[in-house]
Amino acid sequence: MIIRAAIEVFSKNTFQKSSISEIAQRANVAEGTIYQYFKNKEALFFAIPDEKTKEFCKELELHLQSITGAFNKIRKFIWYYLYFFKMNPEYARTLMLEMRVSKRFAKSKTYKSLKTFTDKALEIIKEGQEEGLIRKDVDVYIIRQLVLGILEHLVTRWLLKGEKYDLMKDCSEASELIVHGLSYSDGIQKSR
Amino acid sequence: MIIRAAIEVFSKNTFQKSSISEIAQRANVAEGTIYQYFKNKEALFFAIPDEKTKEFCKELELHLQSITGAFNKIRKFIWYYLYFFKMNPEYARTLMLEMRVSKRFAKSKTYKSLKTFTDKALEIIKEGQEEGLIRKDVDVYIIRQLVLGILEHLVTRWLLKGEKYDLMKDCSEASELIVHGLSYSDGIQKSR
Amino acid sequence: MIIRAAIEVFSKNTFQKSSISEIAQRANVAEGTIYQYFKNKEALFFAIPDEKTKEFCKELELHLQSITGAFNKIRKFIWYYLYFFKMNPEYARTLMLEMRVSKRFAKSKTYKSLKTFTDKALEIIKEGQEEGLIRKDVDVYIIRQLVLGILEHLVTRWLLKGEKYDLMKDCSEASELIVHGLSYSDGIQKSR
Amino acid sequence: MIIRAAIEVFSKNTFQKSSISEIAQRANVAEGTIYQYFKNKEALFFAIPDEKTKEFCKELELHLQSITGAFNKIRKFIWYYLYFFKMNPEYARTLMLEMRVSKRFAKSKTYKSLKTFTDKALEIIKEGQEEGLIRKDVDVYIIRQLVLGILEHLVTRWLLKGEKYDLMKDCSEASELIVHGLSYSDGIQKSR
DNA sequence: AATGAATGAGAATTCATTCAT
DNA sequence: AATGAATGAATTCTCATTCAT
Numbered sequence: 001m002i003i004r005a006a007i008e009v010f011s012k013n014t015f016q017k018s019s020i021s022e023i024a025q026r027a028n029v030a031e032g033t034i035y036q037y038f039k040n041k042e043a044l045f046f047a048i049p050d051e052k053t054k055e056f057c058k059e060l061e062l063h064l065q066s067i068t069g070a071f072n073k074i075r076k077f078i079w080y081y082l083y084f085f086k087m088n089p090e091y092a093r094t095l096m097l098e099m100r101v102s103k104r105f106a107k108s109k110t111y112k113s114l115k116t117f118t119d120k121a122l123e124i125i126k127e128g129q130e131e132g133l134i135r136k137d138v139d140v141y142i143i144r145q146l147v148l149g150i151l152e153h154l155v156t157r158w159l160l161k162g163e164k165y166d167l168m169k170d171c172s173e174a175s176e177l178i179v180h181g182l183s184y185s186d187g188i189q190k191s192r
Numbered sequence: 193m194i195i196r197a198a199i200e201v202f203s204k205n206t207f208q209k210s211s212i213s214e215i216a217q218r219a220n221v222a223e224g225t226i227y228q229y230f231k232n233k234e235a236l237f238f239a240i241p242d243e244k245t246k247e248f249c250k251e252l253e254l255h256l257q258s259i260t261g262a263f264n265k266i267r268k269f270i271w272y273y274l275y276f277f278k279m280n281p282e283y284a285r286t287l288m289l290e291m292r293v294s295k296r297f298a299k300s301k302t303y304k305s306l307k308t309f310t311d312k313a314l315e316i317i318k319e320g321q322e323e324g325l326i327r328k329d330v331d332v333y334i335i336r337q338l339v340l341g342i343l344e345h346l347v348t349r350w351l352l353k354g355e356k357y358d359l360m361k362d363c364s365e366a367s368e369l370i371v372h373g374l375s376y377s378d379g380i381q382k383s384r
Numbered sequence: 385m386i387i388r389a390a391i392e393v394f395s396k397n398t399f400q401k402s403s404i405s406e407i408a409q410r411a412n413v414a415e416g417t418i419y420q421y422f423k424n425k426e427a428l429f430f431a432i433p434d435e436k437t438k439e440f441c442k443e444l445e446l447h448l449q450s451i452t453g454a455f456n457k458i459r460k461f462i463w464y465y466l467y468f469f470k471m472n473p474e475y476a477r478t479l480m481l482e483m484r485v486s487k488r489f490a491k492s493k494t495y496k497s498l499k500t501f502t503d504k505a506l507e508i509i510k511e512g513q514e515e516g517l518i519r520k521d522v523d524v525y526i527i528r529q530l531v532l533g534i535l536e537h538l539v540t541r542w543l544l545k546g547e548k549y550d551l552m553k554d555c556s557e558a559s560e561l562i563v564h565g566l567s568y569s570d571g572i573q574k575s576r
Numbered sequence: 577m578i579i580r581a582a583i584e585v586f587s588k589n590t591f592q593k594s595s596i597s598e599i600a601q602r603a604n605v606a607e608g609t610i611y612q613y614f615k616n617k618e619a620l621f622f623a624i625p626d627e628k629t630k631e632f633c634k635e636l637e638l639h640l641q642s643i644t645g646a647f648n649k650i651r652k653f654i655w656y657y658l659y660f661f662k663m664n665p666e667y668a669r670t671l672m673l674e675m676r677v678s679k680r681f682a683k684s685k686t687y688k689s690l691k692t693f694t695d696k697a698l699e700i701i702k703e704g705q706e707e708g709l710i711r712k713d714v715d716v717y718i719i720r721q722l723v724l725g726i727l728e729h730l731v732t733r734w735l736l737k738g739e740k741y742d743l744m745k746d747c748s749e750a751s752e753l754i755v756h757g758l759s760y761s762d763g764i765q766k767s768r
Numbered sequence: 769a770a771t772g773a774a775t776g777a778g779a780a781t782t783c784a785t786t787c788a789t
Numbered sequence: 790a791a792t793g794a795a796t797g798a799a800t801t802c803t804c805a806t807t808c809a810t
Contacts, residue, residue, distance in 0.1 A: 019804060117807075
């Protein structure tokens with residue numbers, strides 16, 4: 001209950017402007033109670049992605065079931081990424097506009113809980129290279145970075161524009177560009 | 193002097209945690225003086241990119257001089273983008289970790305001063321399409337978004353990792369991937 | 385305790401010049417504590433007459449017990465009014481020199497709490513008219529206004545002169561003039 | 577020009593909330609210029625009634641010309657008093673709601689400039705006593721105080737009620753009550 | 769385990785006044 | 790005489806955190 005309330009409140013305002021008292025009210029507990037479960041405001045803040053990342057990864061796994069071919073997996077990955085944040089706009093705001101740019105978060109333990117997720121991306125890219133679909137002349141880590149960078153950017157833009165358009169709108173075009181960028185340029189390897 | 197001091201201070205802390213009094217001290221003026229030139233703390237904050245964007249655009253223009261071919265321009269654009277933020281890490285922190293992610297900034301007038309710069313990116317992409325180098329099946333705005341998204345992401349990551357590695361490190365690989373992603377897949381159109 | 389401290393402090397200075405920190409010190413609480421009980425400085429300020437008016441009315445009621453005849457009641461009313469402010473000079477200063485003259489106060493809810501008191505004055509005047517003592521050719525509201533106006537003025541003058549003379553000094557003469565002004569001019573009605 | 581601007585500005589806000597810069601703007605001079613003519617904000621504030629009182633007394637004198645009988649003079653005095661403040665509501669606000677309750681004003685030199693005016697009231701009352709119209713058993717100073725107190729109260733109430741009704745409305749009834757209060761009760765002395 | 773009253777540090781902003789030009 | 794840029798003191802209010810109950 002506390003975490004759910006925290007997501008609601010943190011997503012409305014900045015971390016700084018969100019108040020423990022409002023979170024307590026929404027969670028129907030006393031302020032002091034929050035401090036029984038979380039060391040301080042920041043700890044509560046960082047506890048949010050722990051939960052949400054688990055949720056994301058579990059669902060992602062299901063969506064990737066029975067899909068073959070790295071590019072198809074990548075397309076699905078991109079689709080689900082955008083879909084997930086479309087469905088969780090409050091969490092999106094908190095993660096993208098607050099946490100992602102916080103140095104303290106980047107150093108926190110919680111940050112590592114995102115690893116489950118970034119590892120998945122890495123796995124698919126490596127698979128693609130082994131299949132001979134994805135170019136091997138570029139470092140996998142760089143590739144992953146670019147792909148995730150684009151996705152984060154798409155979500156961030158959508159949030160900053162007030163979530164007024166459909167986040168999925170450009171999904172297929174973006175997918176196409178990304179997949180294309182990762183492929184070899186000549187048909188030969190591609191057709192393999 | 194005030195703006196210079198503001199960049200220094202805002203880059204060390206959050207907007208919230210940066211204090212006018214510290215900025216005043218660094219700028220060697222009284223606190224009140226700042227309020228003669230800027231309506232409030234936020235106005236001072238938003239005045240920073242105004243100046244810096246001008247500087248960026250002016251220099252970018254020089255660097256693009258005498259370069260022909262959209263892809264070469266894009267490579268230069270990417271290079272200069274990373275180079276500029278490498279040389280202005282304090283501004284980078286302020287822009288990428290604070291402003292870029294602020295709804296108030298996205299709605300501010302200052303935000304529009306960035307247009308000079310994003311317009312330049314658009315121009316090059318269109319040029320590339322006319323030259324027949326860049327694929328025409330994807331919307332120019334989406335292309336621009338992806339490219340700028342990747343660049344922002346590279347800088348942001350670097351900042352969050354404590355600027356411990358060389359931001360330029362992956363410049364050429366990233367350029368390559370981007371340029372590749374924007375090209376047609378078969379040699380025919382490319383050679384046109 | 386907070387209200388008591390507030391009366392002391394507000395009576396020394398203007399509302400503007402009175403500081404929350406001084407009130408907190410005098411009340412032996414932290415500044416923040418004041419804000420748990422009063423929304424802001426103004427709310428605390430306006431809370432003062434709420435309490436004091438209650439006190440005034442309760443005592444007034446006792447003093448009027450067993451007194452018969454509207455004029456005797458009026459004399460007692462005048463006497464107690466002056467006596468009360470003589471005994472509460474700090475509250476007098478706050479009420480007469482600050483609140484009475486503040487538009488924000490005139491519009492506040494608290495202002496209405498004074499009604500208990502002004503209603504009492506009206507009641508006595510009406511009683512006097514029914515008894516045939518007080519002239520009926522002048523509106524009761526105007527009569528009340530004049531009487532209260534005179535009383536406020538007496539207290540205000542006393543305060544402005546530094547409370548150096550005895551506020552009760554002119555009590556009987558003023559009473560006499562007022563009572564006389566309210567009576568019919570010829571003996572006939574008076575003796576009725 | 578400065579004083580005229582000052583009246584406008586001070587009448588809109590509290591003394592505290594009125595700013596020199598706004599007065600300067602309205603007077604079309606620089607802030608510094610004000611300090612060439614007035615030692616400080618308070619001196620400027622207190623300079624206002626100096627001028628206005630002169631104006632008031634001069635006109636009052638004219639209105640009293642050729643009027644005979646103390647009661648007629650008193651009626652005229654009351655009438656002109658209310659009329660003057662009705663016509664000068666901005667000054668009324670400044671004088672009644674700010675100055676009249678300021679201890680600093682009560683001690684200032686300017687306060688004495690009001691003496692011209694209060695002396696006039698005294699003169700009329702004494703005249704009335706000599707004529708045998710006004711009771712001699714009450715001190716002239718008390719009488720004056722009551723009369724002026726009532727008038728100040730009428731104006732103050734009107735201001736606090738937002739000047740929404742006609743200040744002159746109750747003029748004749750109030751005059752009547754006052755004159756009556758000052759008279760002897762039996763016909764004998766009155767007719768003397 | 770839960771509460772919630774009390775705490776008190778911390779910061780933006782205003783504006784009267786000065787004084788070099 | 791007029792200017793107006795610079796000053797910097799001074800104060801309200803917020804809110805994370807504690808701890809006795």
